[in-house]
Amino acid sequence: MDTVFLPATNEAILQASAFLQQGELVAFPTETVYGLGADALNEKAVAAIFTAKGRPGDNPLIVHVADKSQLAPLCHVTPMAEKLMDAFWPGPLTILLMKKPSVPDVTTASLPSVAVRCPDHPVALALLKESRVPVAAPSANRSGRPSPTTAQHVYEDMNGRIAMILEGGNCRVGVESTVLDMTKDVPCILRPGAVTREMIAAVAGDCTVADSVMRPLKEGEAAPSPGMKHRHYAPKASMTVFTGKKENVIAEICRRYDRAENAVILSLTEDMPAFGSRRMLSIGATPEETAHLLFKRLRQTDEMGASLILAQGWEGEEMVLAVMNRMARAAAFDVVKL
Numbered sequence: 341m342d343t344v345f346l347p348a349t350n351e352a353i354l355q356a357s358a359f360l361q362q363g364e365l366v367a368f369p370t371e372t373v374y375g376l377g378a379d380a381l382n383e384k385a386v387a388a389i390f391t392a393k394g395r396p397g398d399n400p401l402i403v404h405v406a407d408k409s410q411l412a413p414l415c416h417v418t419p420m421a422e423k424l425m426d427a428f429w430p431g432p433l434t435i436l437l438m439k440k441p442s443v444p445d446v447t448t449a450s451l452p453s454v455a456v457r458c459p460d461h462p463v464a465l466a467l468l469k470e471s472r473v474p475v476a477a478p479s480a481n482r483s484g485r486p487s488p489t490t491a492q493h494v495y496e497d498m499n500g501r502i503a504m505i506l507e508g509g510n511c512r513v514g515v516e517s518t519v520l521d522m523t524k525d526v527p528c529i530l531r532p533g534a535v536t537r538e539m540i541a542a543v544a545g546d547c548t549v550a551d552s553v554m555r556p557l558k559e560g561e562a563a564p565s566p567g568m569k570h571r572h573y574a575p576k577a578s579m580t581v582f583t584g585k586k587e588n589v590i591a592e593i594c595r596r597y598d599r600a601e602n603a604v605i606l607s608l609t610e611d612m613p614a615f616g617s618r619r620m621l622s623i624g625a626t627p628e629e630t631a632h633l634l635f636k637r638l639r640q641t642d643e644m645g646a647s648l649i650l651a652q653g654w655e656g657e658e659m660v661l662a663v664m665n666r667m668a669r670a671a672a673f674d675v676v677k678l
């Protein structure tokens with residue numbers, strides 16, 4: 341299949357919404373990462389997402405809407421969920437609610453809940469409004485690869501596999517949305533993102549974080565969110581993340597780098613001089629900058645042919661949880677505290 345690749349002009353958005361209405365797949369920018377969209381109520385179109393990505397069928401999709409008024413046929417909206425939508429939509433907060441029968445099983449991997457979100461990006465919103473369909477959209481990468489934060493990344497993974505890619509620049513946030521389970525008494529974060537626990541608790545009064553966010557699932561343990569079971573964000577190289585006392589982290593990264601054949605360092609901007617002439621890529625000066633850069637850097641390490649990635653990590657709360665969740669998964673949980 342020929343993939344149409346166009347800057348997201350009004351005309352291109354019209355073409356993309358026609359593709360969605362015909363059951364075709366379209367990749368589009370959001371504030372988090374690029375999404376791979378299909379009409380969420382069209383079983384065949386949704387099934388094609390799983391094929392194009394090579395995504396396991398037990399990993400449900402997020403349904404994107406132009407605003408909360410589109411939700412009535414899709415799910416049972418609770419008063420507290422509505423309060424959170426009013427506070428954070430459009431924005432990087434995905435909310436799990438009990439689904440209604442119109443949403444096909446293929447979209448939710450047969451779960452009784454459906455994940456819904458309204459993205460904060462002019463192109464995504466224009467596409468959702470124009471197409472007038474709820475759009476199921478996971479990240480627009482091949483399953484297991486780092487999520488795409490530029491249209492070029494989408495092209496690398498999806499050219500020839502989907503109808504169209506809308507080009508809309510770099511994604512502002514850079515990591516996927518916060519996934520919040522609102523089907524229980526207390527809101528619970530299943531995947532951390534830019535809408536943090538602290539921000540949700542300030543509106544909802546309380547918010548917990550699933551403890552599987554920062555550790556691998558145990559043998560036989562049921563995943564609260566099926567996406568947690570699957571290997572994620574994996575660069576080709578093996579990766580170790582270091583946290584703790586800065587001098588120790590720098591010394592240990594240098595020691596391991598010098599012993600290795602083909603390592604690349606992911607360095608905080610301020611520490612780059614300390615690594616001298618070793619091969620490195622910057623992951624910024626704040627957790628927000630690391631979120632914005634991380635997936636791009638992981639793809640670059642692949643292009644550089646790195647066999648080992650030695651990364652500085654962050655400690656703390658708020659956005660650090662989202663960043664360290666992705667880094668830990670990319671490193672298969674090889675996180676060393678010094």
Ligand code: AMP
Binds near residue numbers: 477478479564
């Ligand atoms: P992606 O769209 O690739 O960012 O992945 C969507 C994430 O949301 C995955 O981690 C899914 O497991 C999670 N998710 C989507 N729908 C549900 C649901 N109904 N219940 C639990 N987790 C969900």
Ligand code: MG
Binds near residue numbers: 478479487
């Ligand atoms: Mg994904």
